Amino acid sequence: RKEVEQDPGPFNVPEGATVAFNCTYSNSASQSFFWYRQDCRKEPKLLMSVYSSGNEDGRFTAQLNRASQYISLLIRDSKLSDSATYLCVVRKGYSTLTFGKGTMLLVSP
Amino acid sequence: DAGVIQSPRHEVTEMGQEVTLRCKPISGHNSLFWYRQTMMRGLELLIYFNNNVPIDDSGMPEDRFSAKMPNASFSTLKIQPSEPRDSAVYFCASSSGYGTSGRYEQYFGPGTRLTVT
Numbered sequence: 001r002k003e004v005e006q007d008p009g010p011f012n013v014p015e016g017a018t019v020a021f022n023c024t025y026s027n028s029a030s031q032s033f034f035w036y037r038q039d040c041r042k043e044p045k046l047l048m049s050v051y052s053s054g055n056e057d058g059r060f061t062a063q064l065n066r067a068s069q070y071i072s073l074l075i076r077d078s079k080l081s082d083s084a085t086y087l088c089v090v091r092k093g094y095s096t097l098t099f100g101k102g103t104m105l106l107v108s109p
Numbered sequence: 110d111a112g113v114i115q116s117p118r119h120e121v122t123e124m125g126q127e128v129t130l131r132c133k134p135i136s137g138h139n140s141l142f143w144y145r146q147t148m149m150r151g152l153e154l155l156i157y158f159n160n161n162v163p164i165d166d167s168g169m170p171e172d173r174f175s176a177k178m179p180n181a182s183f184s185t186l187k188i189q190p191s192e193p194r195d196s197a198v199y200f201c202a203s204s205s206g207y208g209t210s211g212r213y214e215q216y217f218g219p220g221t222r223l224t225v226t
Contacts, residue, residue: 099153
């Protein structure tokens with residue numbers, strides 16, 4: 001089983017739609033969780049950390065379920081500029097991150 | 110502020126040649142990471158340094174790959190000899206740990222797109 005698994009997509013949604021991505025991780029000792037965003041032919045950038053109680057940053061909401069080893073990202077009111085690949089990321093050691101292969105989102109007019 | 114700087118941005122080389130990728134981390138960051146990204150395998154950690162010391166190189170594919178960090182502002186990843194299966198985007202990232210913000214983040218450079226023919 002892969003350490004971090006994501007549906008590769010693509011998810012095709014119209015502007016204004018709400019879309020949700022899920023991610024599962026295999027190592028129950030994982031300590032921290034993140035969503036990174038990667039635009040086409042660019043480097044990954046941190047979108048948001050994921051906290052146990054769930055957290056929101058504008059149109060983005062992240063949730064963590066440690067019992068099910070499951071992380072989610074919800075995007076409300078999708079914009080064209082949200083089109084990107086979203087990487088689910090898990091930290092287990094002090095510094096090392098394990099990345100999922102990403103879920104591609106395409107937002108159309 | 111300058112982010113992580115990588116060079117070259119693109120490299121095309123022939124099988125068997127030596128390839129050297131370079132990285133300058135963000136000033137003040139004490140951790141540096143080398144990753145490789147391919148469609149098939151996604152983003153994989155190759156090696157990481159803390160305070161210029163290699164901590165975990167278990168992701169380095171084989172002896173053809175080597176990495177050095179002679180000082181806090183410079184690191185290299187070398188492939189010798191290169192093979193077509195090494196074709197990928199190689200990212201360097203740096204981090205200051207949790208710092209004062211309490212938030213952990215790795216900052217990525219723009220990557221080096223390597224093609225080995």
